[in-house]
Amino acid sequence: MIQKTLDVSELPPFSVSNDDPLWWGQMLMGVIEVMLFAIMIAMYFYIRLSVDMWPLPGDQLPHKLLPTLALVPLALSFPAAWVASEGAKQDNRGKMLAGLGLNLALAGAFLAMRIVEWHSFNFEWKADIFGSVTWTILGLHTADIIGDMGFTLVLFVIVLTGKYAQKQRLGVHVDSIVWYLVAGAWFPMYVVIYWGPTLVGAPR
Amino acid sequence: MTPIIEAPGETVDPRAGTNEEHRKKLERAWSRPGRIFGFFTATTHTAIGMRYIITAFAFFLAGGIEALLMRTQLAFSNNHFLSADRYNQIFTTHGTTMMFLFAVPMMEGMAVYLVPLMLGTRNVAFPRLNAFGYYMFLFGGLLLYAGVLTNTGPDVGWFAYPPLSGPQYSPGKRVDIWAQMITFTEISALCVATELIATILKMRAPRMSLNRLPLYCWSMLIQSFMVIFAMPAVMVASTIMLLLDRTVATHFVNPAAGGDPLLYQHVFWFFGHPEVYIIFIPALGFVSSIVEAHTRRGVFGYPAMVLALAGTAFIGFGLWVHHMFATGLPQIGESFFTAASMMIAITSGIQIFCWLATIWTGRVRMHTPMYFVLGFIFIFVMGGLTGVMLASVPLDWQVHDTFFVVAHFHYVLIGGAVFPLFGAFHYWYPKMTGRMMNETLGKIEFWILFIGFNMTFFPMHILGLKGMTRRIYTYPPEMGWDNANALATVGAYIIAIGGILFIANVLSSRKTGAPAGRNPWDAGTLEWAADSPPPPYNFEYLPVAAGRYTMWAPAEARAVVTGMRDDRREVLVTSIMDAEPQHRLVLPGSSFWPFLTALLVGGGFVGTVFGFNWYYPTAVAAGVGLIGWFWPKAPRDLRP
Amino acid sequence: MSGWRKGIPGGMLAAGVLSTACAGHQQSALDSAGTQADRIESLWWFFLAVLSAVFVIVIATLLVSLTRGHRGVNQEPLERTHVPSEETERNLGRTVGVATGVTIIILFVLLVASIGTGKELSEIGGKQNSLIVEVTGNQWWWNIRYLSEEPSEILTTANEIHIPVGRPVMIRGLSQDVIHSFWVPNLHGKRDLIPSRVTTEWIEADHPGRWRGQCAEFCGLQHAHMALWVVAETEPQFEAWRHAQLQPAAAPQDADTQRGQQVFLNSACVLCHTIRGTSAAGSVAPDLTHVGSRLTIAAGTLPNTKGNIAGWIADPQRIKPGNHMAVVPVKSEDLQPLADYLESLK
Amino acid sequence: MRGWTAILCFLALTACQREQRNLRPSPARVVIFNDAAREDQIQPGGAQSMPQVNNPDEGNAYDVSEGQRLFDWYNCSGCHAHGGGGIGPPLIKTEWIYGGEPANLFDTIVKGRPNGMPAWGGRIPEYQVWQLVTFIRSMNHEEPKAATPARPDTIEQSPQTLQNKANGVTR
Secondary structure: OOOEEEEOOOOOOOOOOOOOHHHHHHHHHHHHHHHHHHHHHHHHHHHHHHOOOOOOOOOOOOOOHHHHHHHHHHHHHHHHHHHHHHHHHHOOHHHHHHHHHHHHHHHHHHHHHHHHHHOOOOOOOOOOHHHHHHHHHHHHHHHHHHHHHHHHHHHHHHHHHOOOOHHHHHHHHHHHHHHHHHHHHHHHHHHHHHHHHHHOOOOO | OOOEEEOOOOOOOHHHOOHHHHHHHHHHHHOOOOHHHHHOOOOOHHHHHHHHHHHHHHHHHHHHHHHHHHHHHHOOOOOOOOOHHHHHHHHHHHHHHHHHHHHHHHHHHHHHHHHHHHHOOOOOOOHHHHHHHHHHHHHHHHHHHHHHHOOOOOOOOOOOOOOOOOOOOOOOOHHHHHHHHHHHHHHHHHHHHHHHHHHHHHOOOOOOOHHHOOHHHHHHHHHHHHHHHHHHHHHHHHHHHHHHHHHHOOOOOOHHHOOOHHHHHHHHHHHHHHHHHHHHHHHHHHHHHHHHHHHOOOOOOHHHHHHHHHHHHHHHOOOHHHHOHHHOOOHHHHHHHHHHHHHHHHHHHHHHHHHHHHHHHOOOOOOHHHHHHHHHHHHHHHHHHHHHHHHOHHHHHHHOOEHHHHHHHHHHHHHHHHHHHHHHHHHHHHHHHOEOOOHHHHHHHHHHHHHHHHHHHHHHHHHHHOOOEOOOOOOOHHHOOHHHHHHHHHHHHHHHHHHHHHHHHHHHHHHHOOEOOOOOOOOOOHHHHOOOOOOOOOOOOOEEOOOOOHHHOOHHHOEEEEOOOOOOOEEEEEOOOOOOEEEEEEOOOOOOHHHHHHHHHHHHHHHHOOOHHHHHHHHHHHHHHHHHHHOOOOOOOOOO | OOHHHHHOOOOOOOHHHHHHHOOOOOOOOOOOOEHHHHHHHHHHHHHHHHHHHHHHHHHHHHHHHHHOOOOOOOHHHHHHHOOOOHHHHHHHHHHHHHHHHHHHHHHHHHHHHHHHHHHHHHHOOOOOOOEEEEEEEEOOEEEEEEOOOOHHHOEEEEOEEEEEOOOOEEEEEEEOOOOEEEOOOOOOOOEEEOOOOOEEEEEOEOOOEEEEEEOOOOOOOOHHHOEEEEEEEOHHHHHHHHHHHHOOOOOOOOHHHHHHHHHHHHOOHHHHOEOEOEOOEOOOOOOOOOHHHOOEEOOOOEEOOHHHHHHHHHOHHHHOOOOOOOOOOOOHHHHHHHHHHHHHOO | OHHHHHHHHHHHHHOOHHHOOOOOOOOOOOOOOOOOOOHHHHOOOOOOOOOOOOOOOOOOHHHHHHHHHHHHHOOOHHHHOOOOOOOOOOOOOOOOOOOOOHHHHHHHHHHOEOOOEOOOOOOOOHHHHHHHHHHHHHHOOOOOHHHOOOOOOOOOOOHHHHHHHHHOOOO
16 A cells, blocks of 8 residues: 655754644633733723722822832843743743743732832722722732742742753743733833823812 | 655554554553643643633533522422522532533633544643633632532522622622622633633644634634633633622722723623533534534535634624613614624524525435534524524514523524534544444433423523513513423423433443444544544644545545654644644643642632632742742753 | 614524414513614514524535535545545635625624614614603612602602603612613613712603513522513693602501501511601601502512502511511501501502 | 432532522511620620520521611621721721620620610511621621622722822832
């Protein structure tokens, strides 16, 4: 019997790039997160438009200074993530460590500033709907940041101990994708939470 | 482009040794460890898919028993078979079970089983995520039924509208269990959607360009995208709005503190309406597959079918408001949503017309699957037409929340999803078990189900118009609803008989059915190139697609892939559009971590029913599980 | 009454089963008694006619395609290649295209009809001389108030709405607790009653009669027993009713009902119920000032008879388990006078 | 089969007090047990022994929620506000004038107390008194958290928030 064949033995058994299904998987997980945040933002505006006064009587707007400053480390973390992902593609351990480490430090700074900022809120989530929706958006996003920081930390440890191969490099690469999405999602939410009440409707 | 060459000698791939040796090595690489511990480490898609199917079917039976209990209670007026409290728990559990524990997981399970076979690959892209998703689904279902059996079953309807479901009007943990059960099943659905998209886009057989993708895979691709866009909404509704309100006193649904019960409805139906299409789009894929095999030609109008599927999915997100016409929204908005709701009839119509055209010009073979397809067309068209009625705002004001709606969505969901599903069971049963199902019994099943179905649900249209509202546990005799209700109850028991016959057929055919061979229906798609039942590695040599229907292509046009290693779990990654081979991919083997992680996360979620603080240990447990899951076992260098 | 209803041959699809379910017209969307319901019913028969025709055509095509035997269409080539001839495919394409076009046209016609009816419905009402009735949903009964500029003309009752024939009535919907839905199918479609919102709906009866309505949004345990009656009367009858309802409760006329009143006023009844003209001024349960004049008790659950009243007081949780009427300690010898008294409150 | 029976038995056992819903409370009767609780137990001389009276609704979520409704319906909030106190003493506290055990609360509601607390005995049925008692105890976190609703559908803010708002300051 003559059997026609297509020989793939020359093809590499891995690919640290966007061709790997894992990249697609992470991308889709990111889309799920972004969808979640999009619905939360839609909710925020729906609620905003259904009440006369925003924030509700007695609540004070969150201060803008600290969260605005916190954008700086967040913005700087993008190039850090990029360095790590380039390092992963080039199999450059130093670059990976530098990128991951820097990313962790910057994300940590951002997180610390956010937690400090929480102490300036005069409203609880159980105060009224303003408190509920603001705290929930912040809480969800913080959970995401912490989750991805955990992911990054584990990769950092793996690369540091040298127990890594192509799979782990691919992990570093897709970690950056997740970070872009999680950190990037914050910018519109920042505008909504801190500037939205001022820009839409009369400020108090 | 990798060229296709002719195999040099007797064996397909000299590097792999003889075919026998090759098979043995593959078998070793793809098998899970045996016995009990090994059972929880399975990651092959056929094993996980089969577990999904069996578990979802068990929940289907549970939901069916609940339906019989309800029908018995409603058989005549002023019946005292069930108490109001019990009835409310049962109808809520019935709806929740059928939507979240039967329909969606069943469709996911069928896809997990079939899609990699149809694509000509060996597993899904993320085998461990697949196993994790299954266990989450299982634990979610067990949580709900643990609640039901301890008199803690949810009693607020499968939509759980606040304020009724809020902290003030639903004491106890009934609603919390419901809300967290949703989280379990959502996570499961999202896992499957993610891996199916990655698998369909990146792991197709070489040369299976997108315009050669079987329609069933198209339907699963589109359905998976719908899952990804729709499911986050129900998480916001149930896990954030409802559960946080109930456990940590936020005010999302509290009208007194600025919250809005209608906001919950918007978010819920933004998920809830696409959910219907999430259930029913895979069924359209079943129908296309069955029609192709039984008319012995490809479905007419392949591009139109794909566009219609995509259109259905797209429009499906734009008509959630037609569930809320009675809440008194502005008229202009209502007109928009009426138009959008009617548009869905165009895309559905196109598909019906294409199938009719296929049957018209094909050579029809009347096997049981085809009976179910014809039953589907009959029932689904009627359900679709009553759907057009519901899209009209004034008509909706009259029939909304009545038995007319109950009739409508059972026509759409049972007709549109369960009938094709039964057809699919009969159609792919030989692939899954290696034996044919009994044809005579199959046809008897069909007629009993078809007659029982129409007897149960057709009278409900009239009941609805005659003023019978939904979700009432009893009604007074002077309403004149007794006869139609009695008829419906008899019909429900007839359906049950059909179901029992089906189970009998499945069980007896496993032993006595005629051996099926690889391609008993002479169908065209790639799953029929594998052994029946498929070995854990599916294909000894991965197939190369030769047109839309490789199995119908002449033998000289077909080819297989060589050069894959058979001592580890290798699959082939191909490009998105043209499916050109890009690289090989080593999939992880059997693993206990998905089960363990699901156990830890699931246990934590059960805790969150009782207190928010459980989220913290849950997060830590999830972290531990995931780290164990992904921790490199040894510095593995993936040599070619 | 609509012309369509007579024009359609019996609602082809429905005819068979209709005959088994023809009793009870007091709560039916197919027996319209008001301007609004009438419009909707006409629209319904129009939709039913058009869509039934579509259904018949589709199913007929399906059956014909099965019985064709598939002889004419290049049988052999299909068997071998699984591909029909190009000409066949072209013809099919044309047919499917036409069918899709026809579908779009039909849907467009239905859309226009639907929106037209919706627009008409929104324009009915708001006329002079209209009546405003505030309906507040409670678990599981309806509080009814007739609003008026004059505070002395505001009238409170429960579970029963009287309306004058031919006069538009605005139903102003509120809710005290969870979401309910006001639905009297013979008069109009349903409208949800949502806490913290006000919804409105216009009804207008075109002949005298009594129609039953029911809560249509699941509202908890006793959702099934949350009905109300709408009584449409001629203008003079309505005015007489309204006038009578505005009066304080009738004083007890004999020793028996006097005793009943004493029992009422000295028990927990007064914590929840009001009887105007007495010291009973509870505000969380139905106003009982003229309870004797109503058709039913317990939100349409029981006919209003003395026996039912006594049974309801003695054990409301047997009749409607979980409802919010307390199981009030009333001595058995007090029960009869109490029921007599309440029944006398015409 | 035996396995299933065992599982069902186990589940039946776990059907806990919290989730029971007694929709047909026992026939309306009023028992004022005179010695159940005594005012003088907190008076000089120390507590006397008192008969053990158990709250039948202890830990039951449905009864807490019924109590919440009745608290509103019988206008308890007219004097006690939502537990914060007004004309009457606050109900969220640690020090009870007449004792804070279920039996004491039952006694207080049934008999009334000087300075304005009316006697509800004979007016509302016994089962509702227990529901009120259970709700009042839930306000003080003396009922299991899982049986206590997180919030009612009203504006109710934590004392801390109210204080912050009143001061108009940011911490």
